[in-house]
Amino acid sequence: MSVKDVEKKLQREMLKKVERKRLKIEKDKDLFETVEEVFDSRTVMALYSLINKGIIDSMRGVVKAGKESRIYWAKGRNGEDLAIKIFLTSSMEIKKSMLQYIHGDPRFKVGKDYRRIVYTWAQKEYRNLSEAKSAGVLVPNPICAYQNILVMEFIGADGVPAPLLKDLPELDESLYQQILVAIKKLYSSAGLVHADLSEYNIMVNEGKAYLIDFGQAVSRDHPMSLEFLRRDVVNILRFFRKAGLNVPEEEAVLEWLKK
Ligand SMILES: Nc1ncnc2c1ncn2[C@@H]1O[C@H](COP(=O)(O)OP(=O)(O)OP(=O)(O)O)[C@@H](O)[C@H]1O
Ligand SMILES: [Mg+2]
Structure with missing residues (x-):
């Protein structure tokens, strides 16, 4: 192939890429307008890039707008439902609070660039989800983390989480047991502590409990890991106790967890 042919081929590829991008944006016009209002241009470009790579086929709608992130419903290339978690890169306060869960975890190192901290956060959530999944803990299947965007399995149906x-x-004993077993697998097999576990970060799909929101989860080697573990257990026990279930004491559960 001559240099000219190669150039022609490249140009054709580029045109195809631009066209694909344009088509996707046309298809998701309203959504992209809202995306552009909320996110800076680098985030929008990162999203386009995931579309070009074929990881996301189309964006469908907002699922939840939180303080640190927004969750979108999207479709993957095989028509599967995806959850796209986009971390906001703007709030300074949030980034400061992120640091205590990054420093002390030997798996991650960060500097002072705030944007980088948020990228590390997305990577960290991805890695925590992967490690949890490998240990047999039910979590949304992580697909990829790119800059401040995390792509994962959608828990729910037809865009409804x-x-x-x-x-x-209604609550039953089985849920409580599932959650304690998940905490134990997370701690003993994955060597992780969720560190923000409560009734707000557990989704229940067809009777199965999925732990979500793993950005702050830390390795067992983090100096605060036992404190975080205790806090997680206390939250879960408190919730089920309030609901009228007969749950054991915190100390007994902690002992069992560490066995
Ligand atoms: N994989 C998923 N599939 C479907 N819905 C999801 C998924 N992950 C998160 N959600 C929905 O988005 C909400 C927020 O997600 P998450 O807890 O991960 O983010 P957050 O940063 O803690 O947000 P918030 O500040 O609102 O707590 C969840 O409560 C849940 O309703
Ligand atoms: Mg949450």
Whole structure:
């Protein structure tokens, strides 16, 4: 192939890429307008890039707008539902609070560039989800983390997220057991502590409890890991106790967890 041919080929590829991008944006016009209002241009470009790579086929709608992130419903290339978590790169306060869960975890190192901290945060959530999944803990299947965007399995159906534990009309013993077993697998097999576990960060889909929101989860080697573990356990026990279930004492559970 001559240099000219190669150039022609490249140009064709570029044109195809631009066209693909344009088509996707046309298809998701309203959504992209809102995305552009909320996110800076680098985030929008990162999203385009995931579309070009074929990881995201189309964006469908906002699922939840939180303080640190927004969750979108999207479709993957095989028509599967995806959850896209986009971390906001703007709030300084949030980045400061992120640092205590990054420093002390030997798996991650960060400097002072705030944007980088948020990228590390997305990577960290991805890695925590992967490690949790390998240990057999039920979590949304992580697909990739790119800059401040995390792509994962959508828990729910047709763009409607499964309810959070706190919103369930009825609770049973099985859920409580599933959650304790998940904490134990996370701690003993994955060597991780969730560190923000409560009825707000557990989704229940068809009777199965999924732990979510793993950005702050730390390695067992983090100097505060035992404190975080205790806090997680206390939150879960408190929730089920309030709901009228007969749950054991915190100390007994902690002992069992560390066995
Ligand atoms: N994989 C998923 N599939 C479907 N919905 C999800 C998924 N992950 C998160 N959600 C929904 O988005 C909400 C926020 O997600 P998450 O807890 O990970 O973010 P957050 O940064 O803690 O947000 P917030 O500040 O609102 O707590 C969840 O409560 C849940 O309703
Ligand atoms: Mg949360």
